Amino acid sequence: xxGLVDCNNFYASCQRVFxxxxxxxxxxxxxxxxxxxxxxxxxxxxxxxxMGAPAFECEKLFRENHVHxxxxxxxLYGDMSSRVMNTLSTFTPSIEIYSIDEAFLKFDGFDSxxxxxxxxxxxxxxxxxxxxxxxxxxxxxxxLAKVANKIAKKYPIKTRSSYVIDTEQKRIKALKWTEIDDVxxxxxxxxxxxxxxxxxxxxxxxxxxxxxxxxxxxxxxLRIKYELMGNPMLDLEKIQHKKAIATTRSFERLYTQYEDLxxxxxxxxxxxxxxxRKQNSHSNLVMVFIRTNYFRKDQPxxxxxxVIKTDYATSSYIELNRCAQIGLKKIYKSGYQYKKAxxxxxxxxxxxxxxxxxxxxxxxxxxxxxxxxxxxxQSIGSTKVMFxxxxxxxxxxxxxxxxxxxxxxxxxxxxxxxxx
DNA sequence: TCTGGGGTCCTAGGGCGA
DNA sequence: TCTGTCGCCCTAGGACCC
Numbered sequence: 001x002x003g004l005v006d007c008n009n010f011y012a013s014c015q016r017v018f019x020x021x022x023x024x025x026x027x028x029x030x031x032x033x034x035x036x037x038x039x040x041x042x043x044x045x046x047x048x049x050x051m052g053a054p055a056f057e058c059e060k061l062f063r064e065n066h067v068h069x070x071x072x073x074x075x076l077y078g079d080m081s082s083r084v085m086n087t088l089s090t091f092t093p094s095i096e097i098y099s100i101d102e103a104f105l106k107f108d109g110f111d112s113x114x115x116x117x118x119x120x121x122x123x124x125x126x127x128x129x130x131x132x133x134x135x136x137x138x139x140x141x142x143x144l145a146k147v148a149n150k151i152a153k154k155y156p157i158k159t160r161s162s163y164v165i166d167t168e169q170k171r172i173k174a175l176k177w178t179e180i181d182d183v184x185x186x187x188x189x190x191x192x193x194x195x196x197x198x199x200x201x202x203x204x205x206x207x208x209x210x211x212x213x214x215x216x217x218x219x220x221x222l223r224i225k226y227e228l229m230g231n232p233m234l235d236l237e238k239i240q241h242k243k244a245i246a247t248t249r250s251f252e253r254l255y256t257q258y259e260d261l262x263x264x265x266x267x268x269x270x271x272x273x274x275x276x277r278k279q280n281s282h283s284n285l286v287m288v289f290i291r292t293n294y295f296r297k298d299q300p301x302x303x304x305x306x307v308i309k310t311d312y313a314t315s316s317y318i319e320l321n322r323c324a325q326i327g328l329k330k331i332y333k334s335g336y337q338y339k340k341a342x343x344x345x346x347x348x349x350x351x352x353x354x355x356x357x358x359x360x361x362x363x364x365x366x367x368x369x370x371x372x373x374x375x376x377x378q379s380i381g382s383t384k385v386m387f388x389x390x391x392x393x394x395x396x397x398x399x400x401x402x403x404x405x406x407x408x409x410x411x412x413x414x415x416x417x418x419x420x
Numbered sequence: 421t422c423t424g425g426g427g428t429c430c431t432a433g434g435g436c437g438a
Numbered sequence: 439t440c441t442g443t444c445g446c447c448c449t450a451g452g453a454c455c456c
Contacts, residue, residue, distance in 0.1 A: 030424090031423090031424035031425075032424050032425065033422090033423090033424070034422090035422075035423055035424055036423060038424070038425095038456095053423090054421075054422075054423040055422080055423080056422045057422090057423080072424090084437085098455090098456085099455080099456045100456075101456080102456075112452080137449065172429080184454095184455085185453095185455080186454085187453065187454050187455080188453095188454095189452085189453065189454090190453075190454085198425090211421080217453090218429095218430060218431070218453090219429095219431095220429070220430065220453080234436055242426095242427075243427085243428075244426085244427070244428085245426090246425080246426055246427075247425090247426090248425060248426075249424085250423085250424070250425090251431095252422095288425095293423090294423095295422095295423055307449085312432075340424095342425090397424090408438085
């Protein structure tokens with residue numbers, strides 16, 4: 001059996017752990033640059049605040065309903081997430097951390113356990129130990145565990161936040177209850193397609209013909225169908241190195257000058273290459289993209305990307321940035337107002353399996369330099385040592401007007417308790 | 421005026437060598 | 439020598455996830 005543990009309204013819950021006054025109040029978290037709503041408490045959802053809604057469009061709603069607004073604080077959420085995951089790993093040896101707020105558990109050899117009760121225990125221990133409320137869904141496949149989790153989350157009192165699908169009757173009932181858009185793996189496009197042929201819920205999807213599903217939704221759709229029928233197609237995924245490492249950002253203003261974009265691309269490459277070195281890997285493909293603001297229909301639009309091959313697989317910022325700058329030069333066009341850019345490193349291989357080039361070889365000094373830089377930045381605690389290509393006076397700055405303290409990762413932000 | 425970021429997987433279609 | 443077919447590789451684009 002598989003279990004899916006999902007933290008309820010994770011980012012909002014993290015803020016509440018350290019500010020209990022937020023309990024019962026509407027809370028929203030905004031994306032980078034304070035652009036969109038990316039998380040909401042139940043109270044905020046009840047007000048009709050939509051996921052992904054632009055913040056500037058919600059201002060009136062926020063004001064009138066005294067909504068508590070926060071800029072995203074990923075250092076805090078990441079730390080809280082590892083506390084939850086550490087607690088979960090005490091309940092089974094088989095765990096897959098699926099995202100910052102979700103984990104799949106596998107219960108092999110738990111035949112003598114009452115899994116419903118076990119789920120309730122997991123819920124209690126995690127919530128007590130971390131302050132984060134969770135829901136637990138258990139079923140024979142990962143996709144059904146997702147469904148079970150939705151039921152536990154929807155009916156926390158009736159289910160005690162733990163629901164198990166362990167009979168054919170329960171499976172069919174749960175699928176009939178699940179709207180087609182809520183099935184894991186069926187997004188908005190497929191949902192429209194399915195509704196057009198009269199499929200409204202997961203059960204109706206599960207009895208479609210295999211041929212139709214395969215033809216219209218590829219092998220991925222067919223796998224979902226089998227999973228919903230109770231036949232496991234997906235197992236726990238092993239932790240593996242990332243296949244692509246990206247740093248992409250929207251700018252706080254529009255850029256027209258090549259030099260400005262060049263500085264940003266240089267900084268993005270520095271950050272991506274740092275992530276690459278952290279996972280002990282090399283890359284041999286650098287993709288750069290730039291684009292104008294596609295929301296501004298009144299302005300001329302331009303969007304291009306390019307992939308540049310490095311001479312050899314490397315993790316050196318100097319070599320990767322050389323390629324990124326070549327790419328940028330090729331795709332930059334003057335006369336446009338640029339809103340976003342990014343650098344994505346691809347063709348990633350572990351250090352141990354790096355293929356050497358016949359004619360070019362890495363400069364050994366780069367390796368020593370990168371290592372020294374990473375160590376310096378690590379000891380300082382943030383990226384302070386930079387290359388000349390990056391702006392020292394940080395002309396570019398992310399908008400984060402409502403950032404909460406870093407309660408668990410910065411010593412000056414740790415809560416002080418007064419003892420009488 | 422202001423609209424996120426970072427990933428994965430799959431398929432179609434073209435180029436190319438056997 | 440020419441042509442058709444097959445399979446592999448690569449890229450672009452579409453779908454999805456959180």
